[in-house]
Amino acid sequence: DSQKYTGIVEDCCCDYETVDSLNGAVLHPLLQELVTTPFFRYFKVKLWCDCPFWPDDGMCKLRDCSVCECPENEFPETFKKPMQRILSSDDLKCQEGKPKAAVDRTLDSKAFRGWIEVDNPWTNDDETDNSEMTYVNLQLNPERYTGYTGPSARRIWDAVYSENCPKYTSGEICQEKRVLYKLISGLHSSISIHIASEYLLDEAKNLWGRNLELMHDRVLRYPDRVQNLYFTFMFVLRAVTKAADYLEQAEYDTGNVEEDLKAQSLMRQLLYNPKLRAACPLPFDEAKLWQGQSGPELKQEIQKNFRNISALMDCVGCEKCRLWGKLQVLGLGTALKILFSVDSKNHPYQPLQLQRNEVIALVNLLNRLSESVKFVHEIASVEKTMERFT
Ligand code: FAD
Numbered sequence: 001d002s003q004k005y006t007g008i009v010e011d012c013c014c015d016y017e018t019v020d021s022l023n024g025a026v027l028h029p030l031l032q033e034l035v036t037t038p039f040f041r042y043f044k045v046k047l048w049c050d051c052p053f054w055p056d057d058g059m060c061k062l063r064d065c066s067v068c069e070c071p072e073n074e075f076p077e078t079f080k081k082p083m084q085r086i087l088s089s090d091d092l093k094c095q096e097g098k099p100k101a102a103v104d105r106t107l108d109s110k111a112f113r114g115w116i117e118v119d120n121p122w123t124n125d126d127e128t129d130n131s132e133m134t135y136v137n138l139q140l141n142p143e144r145y146t147g148y149t150g151p152s153a154r155r156i157w158d159a160v161y162s163e164n165c166p167k168y169t170s171g172e173i174c175q176e177k178r179v180l181y182k183l184i185s186g187l188h189s190s191i192s193i194h195i196a197s198e199y200l201l202d203e204a205k206n207l208w209g210r211n212l213e214l215m216h217d218r219v220l221r222y223p224d225r226v227q228n229l230y231f232t233f234m235f236v237l238r239a240v241t242k243a244a245d246y247l248e249q250a251e252y253d254t255g256n257v258e259e260d261l262k263a264q265s266l267m268r269q270l271l272y273n274p275k276l277r278a279a280c281p282l283p284f285d286e287a288k289l290w291q292g293q294s295g296p297e298l299k300q301e302i303q304k305n306f307r308n309i310s311a312l313m314d315c316v317g318c319e320k321c322r323l324w325g326k327l328q329v330l331g332l333g334t335a336l337k338i339l340f341s342v343d344s345k346n347h348p349y350q351p352l353q354l355q356r357n358e359v360i361a362l363v364n365l366l367n368r369l370s371e372s373v374k375f376v377h378e379i380a381s382v383e384k385t386m387e388r389f390t
Contacts, residue, residue, distance in 0.1 A: 005380060010227055011179070012234040014280035019230055020377045022279055027237070028374050030270050031367040037263035038254040040364065041139045044357045045326055046125060051315035053159070067141050067319045118353045121341060122303055122333035124310035125326070138327075138364060141320055143191070144198030144208070148318035156316055160184055160309050176289050179235075180302055183332055184309065186232025189225045190372040191324070192218040197375055215379070226376055231284075232332075233369040238284035239335035240366060244271040246352050250359065286339040299340065306333060324368075331365025334358040 005016040034040055047067060161184070196215035201207045219225045240247065248271055252263040290299055310329050316322040338352065354362075 005223075005226060005230075009230045009234055011175075011182070012231055012284050013282045014234065016230065018279050019234065019373065022276055023233075023370055023373050024377070026273055026275050027270070027366075028370045030266055030273075031363070031370050034263065034266045034270065035364055035367045036139060037252075037259050037266070038256050039252045039260065039263045040360055041137055042135050043138055043323075043327055043360050043364070044133050044135055045323060046133050047136075047319055047322060052311055053315055054155070067136055067323050118355055120330070120333050120337055120355070120358060122306050122310070122336045123330055124307050124314075125330075136323055141323060142198065143194045143320070143324040143368065145195045145200050145211075146318050146320050147200070148316075148321050152317045153321075156312055157188065159312055159315075174292075174298065176298055176302055179289065180305060182228045182231045183235060185225060186228035186230075186235075186369070187328055187332065189219045189229040190232070190369050191328075193229075193372040193375050194368065197371075212379070215375070220376070220379065229369065229372055229376065233366075233373050234280075234283035235339075236331065236335045236362070236366050236369060238282065238286065239338040240362060241271060241276070241283070242286075243338045243352060243354070246354065247271055247359065250354075284339075290340070303336075306336060327361050328365045328368065330358060331361035331363075334362045335365075338362075 008015050009019060161181075193215060196211045196218065198208055199211035199214060201209050201211065219229070248268060252260050252267065254260055290296070292298075310326075310333060313322060313325040313329050316325045334354065337358070338354075
């Protein structure tokens with residue numbers, strides 16, 4: 001398998017070896033730390049959503065499906081008194097099983113100052129609508145196996161692929177549609193890898209661990225799924241580095257001075273990393289897209305397709321899967337917005353504007369992709385070593 005991942009990542013500008021070494025040495029360690037900072041670990045999300053396509057089927061089998069929200073004492077209180085030392089590890093106890101905590105919906109005006117409210121044309125949820133939004137501590141709700149499977153889950157993926165981005169065979173569809181397909185397939189690979197890497201091996205003993213067979217069956221034995229994962233990683237990385245000036249100047253203010261400075265410093269190390277800039281200065285070249293005559297129409301069409309994919313996340317019948325589905329689709333939508341909605345050639349003065357939640361989604365998505373790429377690389381390396389001895 002390891003032989004299949006050499007050379008340039010299809011449609012990207014860097015090769016697999018470079019991506020793996022950059023990820024291992026630079027990106028993965030930085031991102032792992034960044035997502036634990038208070039700014040990046042709280043995600044605002046609408047979890048109780050009406051699916052516009054089918055009635056709710058509540059298909060989840062396990063308790064692990066449910067999300068524990070941020071209780072008021074964990075999150076809002078600290079931001080009401082910004083200068084205090086915040087969030088001891090005691091504050092981070094999961095409130096699972098307790099009645100749903102009331103959430104202070106005026107929080108956005110009290111904390112996270114300096115961020116604008118702006119809707120994302122690539123996603124279905126109106127990001128400026130705070131009603132019904134709640135805050136989730138992502139560190140307490142890891143993406144992993146939940147037992148969500150069967151026709152309900154299959155229906156979502158089928159709809160995502162067949163209604164919104166029909167499978168491509170090389171040369172049959174335009175490059176832009178192929179990009180959309182690859183982004184979805186890459187995200188799907190990443191979700192499957194996370195399921196397999198934190199799997200409930202023995203329900204009675206509550207034993208969790210890696211399920212390598214599942215990882216093989218769902219991802220590794222399909223070279224295109226691995227390629228799409230690398231592609232998606234490079235695409236999102238390009239969006240982050242393209243928005244470097246904006247992201248560097250953004251406010252990571254949650255009231256916890258020490259942690260906020262750490263977030264800012266880690267962000268700078270990510271955005272202006274000399275190793276990254278030297279080895280892979282342009283992870284994806286967005287300037288190659290939308291060049292034909294039908295460019296603007298095509299963009300509208302693909303934007304509509306992606307909004308449909310975003311709406312489908314409201315139909316995911318397991319709360320934790322829905323949380324990560326929504327976060328990652330918003331992250332992809334943000335990457336698409338950064339790369340394609342600000343047309344610096346024709347509108348040089350149209351500034352990029354991002355919502356805080358979009359930035360949180362973008363960075364957490366990049367971290368998830370980075371974890372998946374690391375898993376794949378580790379397994380490929382082990383296989384390579386074993387091949388040498390057999
Ligand atoms: P599925 O993963 O459901 O795949 C369905 C079909 O899609 C496959 O048969 C194949 O034809 C095609 N396919 C699969 N992978 C790819 C790819 N990378 N590229 C192109 N085509 C592909 N379950 C959890 O346990 N935890 C979660 O956090 C979780 N999050 C989810 C989030 C979303 C948005 C969705 C829709 C589902 C989520 N699920 C989660 C369910 C999980 O993704 C699977 O659907 C479930 O485990 C059943 O898997 P499966 O083997 O039937 O194949």
